[in-house]
Amino acid sequence: MTSFDGAARLLGRLGRGASLAARTALPVDTNPVPADWTHVTKVDPEDAKKLPLLYPLYLRHTSAVSVGGSADVNAANTEETFDLLGPASVPVFHEPSGPRHVTPRTREQADLLAIPEVLNGDSESLVGQLGEGAEYIREEMVPEMLRERLPWLPAFATGALADFATSWLLADAVFEAYVIQNPDSAAAREANVAESDLLSPREAKQRGMAAERHLESELVYLEYSGTYGGDEAAETLDAISESLTWSRLWYGGGIDSRKRAEAMLDAGADTVVVGDAFHRVADEEAELCERAADALDPDADPSAVREWVAENVAVADSNAAAYLATIPGAPDPERLARRYLSATVRTWLRLRAHRAAADDRRGDRPDLGADLRRALGPDLFDGLSEADAALVRRNLTALLRASRADGTDEAAHRRDGSKPSADEAVATHLGLTFSA
Structure with missing residues (x-):
């Protein structure tokens, strides 16, 4: 090992230490997901899910808008949805359910890219799609962007830039660690979450701790997807929230009234996510x-x-x-x-x-x-x-x-x-x- 390699490794350890200190010991908030987002409206790009005629009137009250869905979503209708929402005054971010839903246009328009990781699904839903996404970005999306923007770039430089751009895009994204608790939902089917995969409050707490401390997920998301979790969800949120210091804790599922929204926030959620009620x-x-x-x-x-x-x-x-x-x-x-x-x-x-x-x-x-x-x-x-x-x-x-x-x-x-x-x-x- 050369002295240069040793210095580089030392700098790397110091950088990781500084990042860890900022997350745990210092009175600063380094999470890129704003802490004041208490309400997120989820807009599904599928054609069957419509927007109100004057939707900016409604959306000006929400903290942010998420674009994503589990069924009948593709790159084309995702781009169309961003075209509809991108000029709005509210922040808009992307929660893709498939790697190919991310395109150069969506990356330009989205304030954040939130990559899902399902903590109680199969390995495909945790690392499989991430690997597929990294391959798609490295071998298709980034080279296309380089050809369009830097057509003069020599071939030997394209590979190195593609490697760097892929790592940068993933580093710039936020990771969203899901605990899916409704086995009858489309999200559960996509992640192969069955009844036997549902977690107790303590198990969900442990997965949340792993997501924050090992996976470094910016978001931990308790997802009931279409049904209201009620007391069970409140108990789980309470257990997870007491173990998190840096990650945001979100809840989604069946929020259709102020009473339900406030119940989940009071139980420990930083943010409630509402989709069906808007559509x-x-x-x-x-x-x-x-x-x-x-x-x-x-x-x-x-x-x-x-x-x-x-x-x-x-x-x-x-x-x-x-x-x-x-x-x-x-x-x-x-x-x-x-x-x-x-x-x-x-x-x-x-x-x-x-x-x-x-x-x-x-x-x-x-x-x-x-x-x-x-x-x-x-x-x-x-x-x-x-x-x-x-x-x-x-x-x-x-x-x-x-x-x-x-x-x-x-x-x-x-x-x-x-x-x-x-x-x-x-x-x-x-x-x-x-x-x-």
């Missing part, structure tokens, strides 16, 4: 706007729309109020839900009227000029950041462009298998389209 808002909007279109004039003023919503919608029991109630920092979820549902109805009525008038003037395509903002009314954007308001305008314009004169969706008429346009992708992921 159900989009399902609710389609039926609501259909009823409103039969009852209200297209140019109904805001007060008339609010009155109709108050008289015809049980807002307290709505999916909109239920989702907003899961966010501890959202004030008066019922009031917010009434406001947002009214804004959605008014927007939809005016958008339909604007499109119909444009069809009369221009034939098969609506006029998408500067009058769109005037047609919607400037008060729609009250309270939205400039970025979120621009995102709403972009999406509404895309819906108009993607629609046909006969009132159906352009993407539904595609028969040649060609890639949909950006406007068609927006229409695919929003719950309200002109075919509804």
Whole structure:
């Protein structure tokens, strides 16, 4: 061993010691996942999971948005989802369920890449997919990026840079150690978690300690995926939380009310993750706007729309109020839900009227000029950041462009298998389209 090698190893040990001290002994927080994220909204890219028409209104109350899902997710719909969420004012990160869901576009748009590790699944779910992912990054993704950005790079340098870039991308990612406790969920099927693999609170605590101290996982995630863990989950969270000093502890599964969200936070979770409750808002909007279109004039003023919503919608029991109630920092979820549902109805009525008038003037395509903002009314954007308001305008314009004169969706008429346009992708992921 040369003196240079010895010095390098000493520096390596000192670096590891400094990192360990920062995590355990020093009064600093080196975890890249912000400690003030108490609520994360999970958006599933699969086409069946829709977004509310004015989703930036709802998402401005959450701490961050996670993009990922366990079924019918691919690189294309993941990129489309990031295109929809990336310009929003809320942080957006990526939780891929497969290595090939990570692309150069998603890496550019995601604030964080969270790589899953299932602590009570099979070895494939812990290290198998990580190995597959490392191979994909090293042999496909990084070389493609280098060819696009550094086409002049000689071949002998490509391999070394690819090795470095692969290690850097993985070092820059955060690792998410899952304990999956619902064997009937899609996540359990993906990780081969059976009834016999479920953990007691003490066993979950031990796995959490291994995740933090050996795997150095930034996140430990107690996952009930679609069902509420209740007292059992609370006991497990309490056991895990007392053993963690650096890793964040997240809970996901069945959070659809403030009571449930607060119960998991009180039990020791740093963050609750909500997915289905958000997507159900989009399902609710389609039926609501259909009823409103039969009852209200297209140019109904805001007060008339609010009155109709108050008289015809049980807002307290709505999916909109239920989702907003899961966010501890959202004030008066019922009031917010009434406001947002009214804004959605008014927007939809005016958008339909604007499109119909444009069809009369221009034939098969609506006029998408500067009058769109005037047609919607400037008060729609009250309270939205400039970025979120621009995102709403972009999406509404895309819906108009993607629609046909006969009132159906352009993407539904595609028969040649060609890639949909950006406007068609927006229409695919929003719950309200002109075919509804």
